[in-house]
Amino acid sequence: MKKYYFFYLVLAFLFLTAQNGFSQDATFGTPNKYSIEGLSVFPNPVSNSKSVVFITTKSKALKRVEIYDVLGKKITAAVSTKKELDISSLTSGVYILKITENSISETRKLVIR
DSSP: OGGGHHHHHHHHHHHHHTSOOOGGGGGTTSOOTTSOTTOEEESSSBOTTOOEEEEEOSSOOOEEEEEEETTSOEEEEEEESSSEEEOTTOOSEEEEEEEEETTEEEEEEEEEO
16 A cells, blocks of 8 residues: 555646646636727826826726725725826826726726826
């Protein structure tokens, strides 16, 4: 019985590595069908002299934009149909924009210099 421990270990290793892989590999390279079509945030990075960021999409639906700092604390939230987002109250740093349109959410990084 003692002699077969190594054999069982190798057999178990081969069995576990012969699986199809991780579930994340199945969707690699395919686009997310639940993304906001044509989402664009510009200019990025933003200089301190500018107080507006433009958020454009292909649809003209309402957009809810939430701004978080890098620690995950919500800084502000706004609902808008316009393309412009006022960022004059933000200091220089890195922020996360969570943009929700038609119950679909996406995040983008925003850098203010």
